[in-house]
Amino acid sequence: MRDAMSRRIIIIGANAAGLEAASAARKTDRDAEITLVTGEPHLAYSRCGLPYVLAGEIPSFQDLIVFPPSYYKMMRLEVRTETHAVSINPKEKKVELKSGREIEQEEYDSLIISTGASPFTPPIKGLEKRGVFTLRTIEDGMRIKEAMENAKRAVIIGAGFIGIEMAHAFREHGIEATMVELLPNILPAALDRDMAQAAQRVLEERGVRVLTGTSVEEILGEGKVEGVVAGGGRIEADIVIVSTGARPNTELARQAGVEIGPTRGIRVNPRMMTSIQDIYAAGDCAESYSLLTGQPTLSQLGTTAVRMGRVAGINAAGGYSTFPGVLSSAVTKAFDIEIGSTGLTEVQAQRLGFKTVSGVVTSKTRARYYPGGKDIRVKVVAEPDSGRVIGCQIIGGEEVTQRINAASIAIQMGMTVWELAKSDTCYAPPLNETWEALTLASDNAARRMKEPR
């Protein structure tokens, strides 16, 4: 029997956003009944780790499980795995749950939709063939791992972060890897062409074949994939990964009458409230807002999911928290390089109507005379009139992540390139050059614009 006095919170989707929401809700309301519902058979796991399991860097998929069952017990979170939310009745504040053949109506006081996203696949002939995969779940990962055992040649459609991480995974197992990207450069959401070309050169040096500005017209093979036709030519392949983005899972929300935003994500306000009272949304299924433009955007990053989830959980449990928005700060590591980005690329900024000016510098990660220093290339994008930093892209052998975070903070705080160029950075010979590359890139950008007024 449920306690009539305690708040009942149901969370649909139990990965990054859902689990974080549940934990935050528990910390906000010690007495709430909190139920996590997931269609998957596993407790919450890190999707971001899947390519690194496939690369052999993480021993097992089981390692990605975030918390053992004891955590859920300690936090008094009820988890229903392999359970699907069929529909929401906002008037009666009920959600219909289906587990096997069983269907139940569950009442909620607060409902959090964290249904995530599903791989988007472009309409290519032959996608249904054996050996063609998308990578989203542990099950996807297991199927790919099995297929990799006998694979010699892989084609990756889409050169985003997951595409690059999969290219790395294949090369680690001695599998030939060809990335095919429709747009003119790899990582188009994160890098401008100049930076993307620098990253591409490194990937090519590590044995990845990269085709940009190239569409995949067909997947060939009798039942099982044997190759693809891309840009008119044939590429042999016994495994194909389609990593061309993900679409928010909004069907459940839509059917309940929850408003969907222009990005196809669930529309939320800064408290993660949807258009319907007591229904919240968080994670890959939900829209966020750009800290730079105020416009809705789909971030679809693990970092954004947990931050949204925390806010949704606090509010759903009767607390007060707001989510300020995103800069889409992202980073990856493939082979021996790290690639990161925050804010807007020049192309994105220009498309949004910003004038842009940029500064690029190539430097080292340690003092010139200290052994083991690695190349690092930093690009700072700024708005010429205000001088405001609006984006940063970095490729380097080490120390990229926290530079992206520093740039993200600078962008969030409205810092100008003149300020960033003179910021008080630190240095020691084993750890950096005397002049920090981020400040030098800002200085280069500053030289291309009018002096500050």
Place this chain on the structure above:
Amino acid sequence: MRDAMSRRIIIIGANAAGLEAASAARKTDRDAEITLVTGEPHLAYSRCGLPYVLAGEIPSFQDLIVFPPSYYKMMRLEVRTETHAVSINPKEKKVELKSGREIEQEEYDSLIISTGASPFTPPIKGLEKRGVFTLRTIEDGMRIKEAMENAKRAVIIGAGFIGIEMAHAFREHGIEATMVELLPNILPAALDRDMAQAAQRVLEERGVRVLTGTSVEEILGEGKVEGVVAGGGRIEADIVIVSTGARPNTELARQAGVEIGPTRGIRVNPRMMTSIQDIYAAGDCAESYSLLTGQPTLSQLGTTAVRMGRVAGINAAGGYSTFPGVLSSAVTKAFDIEIGSTGLTEVQAQRLGFKTVSGVVTSKTRARYYPGGKDIRVKVVAEPDSGRVIGCQIIGGEEVTQRINAASIAIQMGMTVWELAKSDTCYAPPLNETWEALTLASDNAARRMKEPR
């Protein structure tokens, strides 16, 4: 014969600040006659690298020389080594230079004083004995290197950055190392006691003996050092390093009537102008201003020196540039840990009249499930009423430097802990935890203060 039309710039002191000033002056005025004067026999070198040569991580002292002679030729910089500036005559705008027995009067249009600092040694009996060293110059380094060849036990007086780097250097050569610090914790200028104790534990695990709150009363030995008396007890030593700070070299400036500030550094305005027309100062001999308090401070860091030098060089050559001030961001690496700090420690802040609140978090540098992650501990210091971040201290196995830079930017921009706790950080399993430690520490600090108004 000098060209009567071209600007004559003399720079006294040719290391970090002086060389940077010369290069910036050349870029500002292509026709200026630029002379660098140094009492040392070498071209500019990186002092910060000296302990790492002694540790054996950098092959030779010669590697620390910043530029080959060809650079000076290309930049048309005249360098006079082993030349001392004896006096300045500001009325006639002349400086008296002494090289061997030769004395010359040189006219200047702009003069830059970048005379650096000299080791400060406390009044301890026996400092003159053989085997007692300070570390400032390449010659100091060479003497220490020679002494290390037969040394078995070292005592280091003063547990600042150089002290710790020397402890590391000694241990790398199997020499016993004891650090003796008068103040209650190591790195008192950079760390609060809680963080210092965490750092101390790591150093101790690496075989360094650490005595805090302990004064060295005497250096023992017949001619050559045999030990020290510290805190009443005797410590055997065949080598002693005194690393108890440095005092600005201001004698030349003082004699010329240049105003000295309350920190004993040469007083400068944001353009690095001293109290006397056409005389500039930069580097360890000059004062800077705290970005947090506006108060004069002695930074004495290589990063500050080059930034001051650049501003002085631009202004001395007829350009316009300002130096915004410092946060004393500093980092070092010793053994396998990195220690960094920016802004004010809690102790420093309280001494300056700030109320403080802090948040500390211990995290990992990679996802929990990704192999090789290292411990990292982050402390954020904030002002409780405004919520403004005023300091940050970090100890970790990797990725400390750029976190300090991120915190430095946050402090410079007046960021609050509420903002920093929600900043848009990036993550990938090999590179960070999902929740960035700097944001978690800020969140912890935020929980200890009133909600934002």
